[in-house]
Amino acid sequence: MSLLSVRGVTKRFGGIAANRGITFDVAAGELVGIIGPNGAGKSTLFDCISGFYAPDEGEVELDGARLTRLSPDNVCRRGVARTFQKLRPFQGMTVAENVMVGALTRTRDVKHAREQAHEWLRRVGLLEKANAHGRTLSTGQRKRLELARALATQPRLLLLDEVTGGVDQRSIPGLVELVRELHAGGLTLLVIEHNMRVVTAVAQRIVAMHMGELIADGAPDAVARERKVVEAYLGQAYLR
Amino acid sequence: MRTYGGALAFFAAAGLAPLLVGDAFLRDSLVLILIWGSAAGAWNIAGGYAGQISLGHSAFFGLGAYAAALCGVRWNISPWWGLLIGGALASAAGMVIGFLSNRLRGPYFVIATIAVSQVLLLGASRWRGFTAGSEGIPVPFRPGFWSLGIADKRIWVWIVLALALVVYLAQVYLERSRRGLQLAAVREDEDAALSLGVAARRLKVVAIAVSAAFSAVCGALWAQYVGFVDPLYVFSVDLSLRFALAAIIGGLGTALGLGSHLIGLYLILYGIALIVMVRYAPQGLVGWLRGR
Numbered sequence: 001m002s003l004l005s006v007r008g009v010t011k012r013f014g015g016i017a018a019n020r021g022i023t024f025d026v027a028a029g030e031l032v033g034i035i036g037p038n039g040a041g042k043s044t045l046f047d048c049i050s051g052f053y054a055p056d057e058g059e060v061e062l063d064g065a066r067l068t069r070l071s072p073d074n075v076c077r078r079g080v081a082r083t084f085q086k087l088r089p090f091q092g093m094t095v096a097e098n099v100m101v102g103a104l105t106r107t108r109d110v111k112h113a114r115e116q117a118h119e120w121l122r123r124v125g126l127l128e129k130a131n132a133h134g135r136t137l138s139t140g141q142r143k144r145l146e147l148a149r150a151l152a153t154q155p156r157l158l159l160l161d162e163v164t165g166g167v168d169q170r171s172i173p174g175l176v177e178l179v180r181e182l183h184a185g186g187l188t189l190l191v192i193e194h195n196m197r198v199v200t201a202v203a204q205r206i207v208a209m210h211m212g213e214l215i216a217d218g219a220p221d222a223v224a225r226e227r228k229v230v231e232a233y234l235g236q237a238y239l240r
Numbered sequence: 241m242r243t244y245g246g247a248l249a250f251f252a253a254a255g256l257a258p259l260l261v262g263d264a265f266l267r268d269s270l271v272l273i274l275i276w277g278s279a280a281g282a283w284n285i286a287g288g289y290a291g292q293i294s295l296g297h298s299a300f301f302g303l304g305a306y307a308a309a310l311c312g313v314r315w316n317i318s319p320w321w322g323l324l325i326g327g328a329l330a331s332a333a334g335m336v337i338g339f340l341s342n343r344l345r346g347p348y349f350v351i352a353t354i355a356v357s358q359v360l361l362l363g364a365s366r367w368r369g370f371t372a373g374s375e376g377i378p379v380p381f382r383p384g385f386w387s388l389g390i391a392d393k394r395i396w397v398w399i400v401l402a403l404a405l406v407v408y409l410a411q412v413y414l415e416r417s418r419r420g421l422q423l424a425a426v427r428e429d430e431d432a433a434l435s436l437g438v439a440a441r442r443l444k445v446v447a448i449a450v451s452a453a454f455s456a457v458c459g460a461l462w463a464q465y466v467g468f469v470d471p472l473y474v475f476s477v478d479l480s481l482r483f484a485l486a487a488i489i490g491g492l493g494t495a496l497g498l499g500s501h502l503i504g505l506y507l508i509l510y511g512i513a514l515i516v517m518v519r520y521a522p523q524g525l526v527g528w529l530r531g532r
Contacts, residue, residue, distance in 0.1 A: 050435060076437035084435070090428035093421075101425040104418045105437030113418070134428075153437050 003028040003188050004080075004157055009048050009058035011041075018044040019055070020212045026157070026190055031183045033203030033220070034192045037232055040209040042192045043085055046159050049190075050082045051075035062157065077105060081155035083146040085162045085192070089134035096121065096130040098145055102152030113152075120148040124178060140171035147178065158182070160191045164198050176202060200224060208232070247408060254401055258394040267393040274400040275462050280486035281407040282454030288487055289414045290447035291427030292338070295480045296353030299360050300330035300452040302474035304459030306364060309377045309469045312387075314370070319379075319388045319464050326456035334452030338445035354477060361475035376470035379463055388464040396465055403461060407454055423447060455483070489513050489525060 002025035011019040018041045026032050034042050047053040049060050051072035060067045067075050081102075090098050099117035100110070107113050121127045124144040129137065137145060143163060150158060163179060164172045172195070179202055183189055193199040199206060200220040208216040208223055210232035216223045223229055254274065258267055279301060286292045307329060308322030333356070341352045365374035383389040390396055414420035425433040426440045433440050463469045473479065521528035 052431065052434075071441075072431075072434035073437050073439050076435060082435050084432065088429045088432040090425050090432065092428055093424060097421060097424075101421055101433065101438065102436045104421060108418055110416070110418055110421070149436060 001028065002026060003030075003063055004049070004190065005059075005061040005064075006045075006049065007059045007061070009045065009055045009060065011044055011048055011053055011055050017212045019048060022058070022209075022214050024207050024214060024217055026188060028156075028188055029183075029186060031179075031189045031191065031202060031204050033199040033206045034190065034209060035194070035196070035199055035206055035223075035229075036209035039211075040232075041212040042209055043161060044212075045209070046082060046161055046192065049075075050080055050159060076153055076155075079154075079156035080159065081150035081153045081157075082159035083143075083150055083161050083163075085165065087139070087142045087146060089137065089142050089145050091133065091135040093134055094131050095126060095134060095137070095145055098134055099148045099152050102149040105153045116152060117148075120152050123151075124148045125174070140167045140175070143167060143171075143175060144178075151182070155187070157188045157190065160189060160193075162192055162194060164193065164195050172198065196224065244412065251401065251405060251408070254404075255398065258397040264393065267397060271393060271396045271400055271465060274397070274404045275458055275465070276482070276486065278400065278404045278407045279455055279458040279483050281404070281411060282451050282458060283483040284451075284487040285407075285410060285414065285454065286334075286448045286451035287484060289411070289420065289427065290423050290444050290451075292444060292448055293350055293484070294353040294448075294451075295350050295477060295484055296337075296355070296357035297451075297455050297483045298475050298477070298479040299353070299357035300334060300455035301459035301462070301479060301483075302357070302360060302364065302471070303330045303333065304456030304461075305463035305469045305474045306371065306377075306459075307456065308388075308460035308463045309379045310371070312380045312382070313372075313377055318386050319460065320386065322463075323457050323460045326460045327453040330456035331449040331453040334449040335445055338448035342441050342444065354480070357475050357477065357480060361471055364471035364475060371471065374471055376468060376472075379467045379469065381467065400461060400465075403457060410450070410454070419443065485514060489517055 004026040006022055006024050009019050009022040010017060022045060034045070036042050044053065048055045049067065051067065051070050051074065054069050058068070062078055062080060065078065067078065067080065070078070090101065096114065096117045099120050100113045103113035103116040104110070107116070118127065118130060121130055124147050126141060126144045126148060129141060134145065147160075160179070163175050167175065176198055179189065179191065183202070191199070191203065203220055205218065206216070206220045206223040207214060208226065208229045210228070215228040215232065216226040254270065257270055261267060279297075283294065283297050287294055304323070304326030307326030308319040311317050311319050311322040311325070337353065337356055341349050344352055364371045367373065371377065381389045383391070414423060422433065422438045423443055425436065425438055426443055430440050459474065517524065
């Protein structure tokens with residue numbers, strides 16, 4: 001039984017189709033990677049799943065219930081959390097308050113939300129920054145903050161847009177380990193990732209996109225060898 | 241956790257002042273400071289906490305002022321009803337504006353709010369049969385507490401002090417509560433807030449409606465105190481600007497900022513103060529003091 005089901009999703013901006021007939025499933029407990037060159041439509045697909053865009057055609061379902069055309073806050077309350085490629089911490093609020101906003105979606109009690117926020121900050125290794133302001137964090141710390149904030153909404157499915165993008169090399173193993181732990185804890189994840197080494201290391205399955213279309217779906221090493229994928233990334237000259 | 245000692249001292253001093261100070265001008269100043277301060281605080285609920293910068297809050301203030309005045313002139317009922325009617329009308333108007341301009345951000349929202357106050361200005365100054373048009377309405381003085389015909393300025397100080405206290409407590413609530421945190425998140429980044437399950441659109445509309453209702457109550461009490469309602473004044477952009485500037489100088493999204501309202505030479509002072517504040521303390525006076 002699939003947790004997330006994407007059925008023929010098409011999203012056009014004027015004459016350009018950023019997503020064209022995208023269809024795939026994510027089973028409960030699975031960790032699926034999405035790869036594709038810049039402009040392939042990966043982030044647009046996230047926006048269609050999380051309610052920021054209403055697709056022109058197609059449906060998105062979570063556990064059999066339709067998500068399409070729900071507002072983003074509703075999608076989140078149904079159990080889908082996401083991070084953004086361009087990081088957006090609440091700059092004027094403390095790190096703990098950032099995470100509390102996520103926790104307050106599930107509890108009405110501010111004190112309880114504060115406790116939960118601290119617990120999530122401990123999990124992502126950001127507890128010592130709890131009282132710092134969002135704007136004072138490094139890129140790697142911001143990624144962790146976004147992760148903690150999204151997790152605090154207690155999602156069934158977590159959409160991660162570029163976990164390691166823009167992060168210094170030393171921070172990558174820690175973030176990858178964190179994603180692994182979350183998955184081991186039973187969370188279902190859909191992860192956009194540019195770093196092929198990272199994505200093949202964590203994902204059980206990879207979905208590849210190019211020019212708004214889904215061009216491959218399968219085991220990581222099979223997808224990495226797929227003719228269309230190599231062509232999309234490196235151009236025809238590299239095909240033998 | 242922030243302490244509220246400064247606010248407590250301010251309200252206690254304002255409450256005791258009329259007993260210690262006999263001078264009519266100083267008492268009068270105190271009443272006006274408290275009314276304008278409350279209006280700035282009311283503005284702050286939408287502009288500071290929800291990030292909905294409005295330059296049309298005179299619309300709500302004016303609705304309150306007219307409601308109180310018309311209660312006495314047209315319907316012969318207590319102006320206290322005017323507070324209620326004005327508050328209800330303004331919050332309905334705020335809800336409509338908030339709902340219609342939900343997708344407008346930044347300058348477009350500001351322009352929409354100015355437009356609403358100007359439409360009300362035109363309405364009030366042309367609808368002669370009901371509002372007495374651009375001549376304005378003298379508010380009848382009928383002695384008594386129920387008819388708000390109070391000559392004793394001490395009583396006025398305490399009435400508007402109660403209003404200021406309620407507006408202040410509303411802001412304290414926004415600093416500490418679940419709704420307040422969610423609203424702050426919407427102000428900082430609406431899309432990120434949405435992605436975390438915050439019902440951003442509804443929260444913004446409610447914030448504007450509450451802010452509008454408080455503004456109307458300020459307007460109603462002001463009309464009763466001053467005794468005359470002039471559409472060109474109560475619906476003016478100038479007045480809207482005053483509310484906004486007082487709140488910005490006091491500190492956006494900080495509860496104590498409302499105490500910063502001073503009278504006299506205000507435009508020159510505001511102009512200079514605004515430049516200084518934006519340059520040296522963009523977080524406002526209260527934020528600057530807290531940072532010390």
